[in-house]
Each structure stands twice: as structure tokens, then as C-alpha cells.
Amino acid sequence: MKTIDEMLSLDLLTPEQHHQIGAWIARADSPDAILEMPASLWQAVERASAVMGIDADLLRPPSLDAGGAVFS
Structure with a gap:
């Protein structure tokens, strides 16, 4: 949800698209269910x-550099 919230704040999604995608x-009860999202919403997310x-x-x-971490 954080990513679509950012998309909304950047005006890359309309409030309605954001609502529909979030809903x-x-x-969705699985990743496969998310993949069944309507094409128009996927296109908005892809753009x-x-x-x-x-x-x-x-x-x-x-x-x-792994953020300065040192591995032995």
C-alpha cells in the first residue's frame, strides 16, 4: 500500500484509481488474486x-558495499 500511496501523492494515480486498487x-486473499485485478487498474499501476x-x-x-557492512 505504501507504493500506491506514493503514486497518489505524486499525482500518478487518481484518487479513484488509488481507492479501487487499494480495495x-x-x-485479495493471495498474490494470484491480486493478479486478477482489472486491466485498467494494472495499466494505471504500470504507468x-x-x-x-x-x-x-x-x-x-x-x-x-552492503551499506558499509563487513562480512568475514
């Missing part, structure tokens, strides 16, 4: 994700 996710660069973040290799 769908809340009703917002593209603008936010979410796909690029997911495809970026992990940082090797």
Missing part, C-alpha cells in the same frame, strides 16, 4: 511504476 488488494522507475530499481544489481 482490490485488501480483498505510475514506469514514471517512478520502479522496474529499473528492481533490475539494478545489488550494491556490493
Whole structure:
């Protein structure tokens, strides 16, 4: 929900889309049920994700410095 809240705050989703997506996710009892969301809502999420660069973040290799952690 945090991601769709951010999409709303950035005006990438309308309040109605945000409500419908949030309600769908809340009703879904499994990841497969979420995947059955209507195409128009998926398209809205995909457009917002593209603008936010979410796909690029997911495809970026992990940082090797691990935030300064030291592994032995």
C-alpha cells in the first residue's frame, strides 16, 4: 500500500484509481488474486511504476558495499 500511496501523492494515480486498487488488494486473499485485478487498474499501476522507475530499481544489481557492512 505504501507504493500506491506514493503514486497518489505524486499525482500518478487518481484518487479513484488509488481507492479501487487499494480495495482490490485488501480483498485479495493471495498474490494470484491480486493478479486478477482489472486491466485498467494494472495499466494505471504500470504507468505510475514506469514514471517512478520502479522496474529499473528492481533490475539494478545489488550494491556490493552492503551499506558499509563487513562480512568475514
